[in-house]
Amino acid sequence: MGTPSIEIRNLCKTYHLGEVSVEALRDVTLSIGRGEFLAVMGASGSGKSTLMNILGCLDRPTSGAYRLDGEDVGMLSRDALAGIRRKKIGFVFQGFNLLARMTALENVELPMIYDDTPSATRRERAREALRAVGILDRERHLPSQMSGGQQQRVAIARAIVNTPSLLLADEPTGNLDTATSAEIMKTFQGLADERGITLVLVTHETDIAQYSKRIVRFRDGMIVSDNPVGPR
């Protein structure tokens, strides 16, 4: 598989809350291949959100190395991290996090505004992304005019519009009913299979994790198990 998409080694993250320090990640080492679909599971406080933040370049580790596509991004500046997020990483959140005053199309265009993509190209690529997740017919709708599943599709379109190499999904089905959750998870599977995007999914629902190919479990900031998902 060549260089792995994500390679983290001896990663530690310690938060200082006044006099108490909390070790959110303790010496985590993990390698994720290109195009792999990985689910991270664990109770709240197990360190999985911290891992997501570091993988998503929203936060920096206290110590240890993080390589994304072979590039050491662990200690980059805030602006450099913003650049990595824009070009290489897509986020999908539990609460969708769409901008309420913008239409679906404009929301998907958002990441491209920050690298000065010409507006015609922006529009075209945003439409493509919306088509890929099957929601192009709602391009002029505001988030408030769409169902949860539709909003999450728009969020996925926004995450993939800059053709990232890594897609991070934090409890993406947490606010959705079972049927919609299944549709969203199929969409994710399709993206991993067809586009070769590395996908890291955080969930605490076992049946959602079953859509992935590999499940990593966290407890107290450490990996306690790392198993491939058997064929269903």
Next chain:
Amino acid sequence: MNLYAASKVAYRSLRANKMRSILTMLGMIIGVAAVIAMVAIGAGANERISAQIASIGSNLIMILPGSTTSGGLRSGFGGVPTLTMGDARAIGKEIPAVGLAGPTIRNTAPVVYGNQNWSTIIQGVTPEYFQIREWMVVGGRYFTAAEVEAAAKVAVLGQTVSNSLFGEENPIGKIVRIKRVPFTVVGILEKKGQSPQGQDQDDVVAVPITTSQKKLFGSAHVGMVGVILVQAVNGDSVKDAEKQVVDLLRQRHRIGPGQEPDFSVRNLSEMLAVAEASTRIMSLLLGAIASVSLLVGGIGIMNIMLVSVTERTREIGIRMAVGARERDILLQFLIEALVLAVTGGTIGILVGVGGSWMISKFAGWSTMISTGAVLVAFGFSGAVGIFFGFYPARKASRLDPIEALRYE
């Protein structure tokens, strides 16, 4: 993010909170309008003073008689006539820095025409007087040097007197009576308006000085005159002329060194320059007070931007997550503040111009809108936007994306 995209984002978010944006702008509108109106009032007052200076006559020196001591009784300036026709003639002829010199005698008497009468100032003057005061006739003519020589009974009327006695009628060639002496009206003077002291300069009748002395107000002091008006040849020679006049008169009146002179010299242009300077200070003060309201407007912008940043913490988090750099966020909020300030400033300019117009229309104050003040107000409102927008914008750009995304 480029400026265009940032402006679009700013415009949308301002529109989303219309009421709040308008109220915030109101602060700027009031501030800028106040500055424009105050400066316009100040400039108008200044302009008026300049016009009054011009109406008095340029490079003017006044020589006042008086301040003699007789029998231990000192009279103030203008109290006792001490100047003579000879003094006026000598000043006009002997001093190179002096262009014209005109003696005057001022008295008050009723003027009668038909069944109308009007108590007014009778100025006994020579033709130089009209030149020194730069006072044109709008009808008829001045009287001549020959008429002065002959003490002719001719009169030139000021506008106020002409209107009061004649109304619509043409006064030229008519006979008016001053102290029962009949005078032929030969000319009407143009309107001068108010003097800097607020007197109506048109409420006057000019007659030859000799006629005034011999036929109207014959007094114990034969050949004496009141005030002598002197015009220097140009603006630079006013000081010289003033000094030479003093020297000449001291010599003619035989006033030794150290003795108090029996006349006094006043440089009117100088007095008015002082008046002008004080008006300028007044208008500066007005502008400064108005600038305070501009400052308050700026603080309003800062306040609302801080609220906006807090309210939109999550939006900022989302933008950062999809790859916005610090400066993208900074630019977005800075432009938002700038749009508020400059839009408010532009409306303020319109309100200020309209307000100044209303003030001059309804309050009767003269106002003058200067392009400079408008440009400064516009530039200043932009500067206020950047200055007071910077802190909130920086605060937004420094947010931690994780915290911001978690914000409810």
